[in-house]
Amino acid sequence: ASLAGVVEYRNVTFAYPGAESPVLSNISFTARPGQTIAIIGSTGAGKTSLLSLLPRLYDPVEGQVLLDGVPVDQLDRAEITKRVALVPQRPYLFSGTIAHNLRFGRTEATDQELWNALRVAQGDSFVREKTNGLDSRIAQGGTNVSGGQRQRLCIARALVTKPRVYLFDDSFSALDVATDARLRAALKDTTTDATVIIVAQRISTITGADQILVLDNGRIVDRGTHEELLETSPTYQEIVES
Ligand code: DUT
Numbered sequence: 001a002s003l004a005g006v007v008e009y010r011n012v013t014f015a016y017p018g019a020e021s022p023v024l025s026n027i028s029f030t031a032r033p034g035q036t037i038a039i040i041g042s043t044g045a046g047k048t049s050l051l052s053l054l055p056r057l058y059d060p061v062e063g064q065v066l067l068d069g070v071p072v073d074q075l076d077r078a079e080i081t082k083r084v085a086l087v088p089q090r091p092y093l094f095s096g097t098i099a100h101n102l103r104f105g106r107t108e109a110t111d112q113e114l115w116n117a118l119r120v121a122q123g124d125s126f127v128r129e130k131t132n133g134l135d136s137r138i139a140q141g142g143t144n145v146s147g148g149q150r151q152r153l154c155i156a157r158a159l160v161t162k163p164r165v166y167l168f169d170d171s172f173s174a175l176d177v178a179t180d181a182r183l184r185a186a187l188k189d190t191t192t193d194a195t196v197i198i199v200a201q202r203i204s205t206i207t208g209a210d211q212i213l214v215l216d217n218g219r220i221v222d223r224g225t226h227e228e229l230l231e232t233s234p235t236y237q238e239i240v241e242s
């Protein structure tokens with residue numbers, strides 16, 4: 001079977017450079033094309049750190065992270081960037097037009113592709129309402145768009161790259177529940193072959209995930225579907241009730 005799009009963490013332990021204790025311990029899981037894997041856990045649990053190891057923002061101190069069956073430290077960084085899109089927790093917009101921000105240097109993307117990405121990201125209507133549409137200017141840091149609009153533009157930017165793997169770090173938190181649901185439904189329709197890893201705070205964002213990893217203090221303490229975890233995981237129940 002092809003390993004294209006398969007993400008595997010194998011006994012991964014990670015500490016930040018210079019830090020004494022690890023922020024991730026013995027993390028193992030596999031995410032396959034067509035699947036959505038969700039990661040949930042309290043603030044500081046290590047969710048962002050976990051995602052950062054796939055695009056090699058950092059490397060583990062023990063264990064391996066594999067993409068397409070190959071350890072990521074054997075892959076070219078440019079190749080990883082092509083295959084993996086990370087929507088960061090604090091998404092970044094730069095001073096320039098909406099089109100520039102969506103293309104992010106990918107000059108080959110057509111306006112039609114930008115609009116398609118915006119439609120999936122539930123961002124097409126607010127861009128259409130702007131006098132200059134795709135050519136409207138974004139201020140440095142995206143200060144002239146709302147938090148939810150910023151998130152949707154950054155999700156659209158990821159869609160434009162057509163990656164095999166999407167990493168969403170709390171990317172739906174500034175959206176209202178209805179928009180969040182519409183966006184994820186549209187995402188599922190257009191990324192049927194992609195591997196999706198979602199970090200989320202809101203339970204409704206992840207109830208449909210194929211597998212949920214419950215992260216606590218750098219460890220996966222429980223895993224399963226929403227229904228399974230409701231039965232088996234006190235940590236998950238606590239999150240649901242909070
Ligand atoms: N940490 C560092 N250096 C960094 C980033 C994080 O030491 O550059 C620490 C802070 C924390 C742990 O790593 O104790 C895990 O942080 P992470 O950002 O991975 O946690 P999170 O689960 O993403 O938290 P949140 O829900 O607040 O985003």
Ligand code: MG
Pocket residue numbers: 047048049089169
């Ligand atoms: Mg985080």
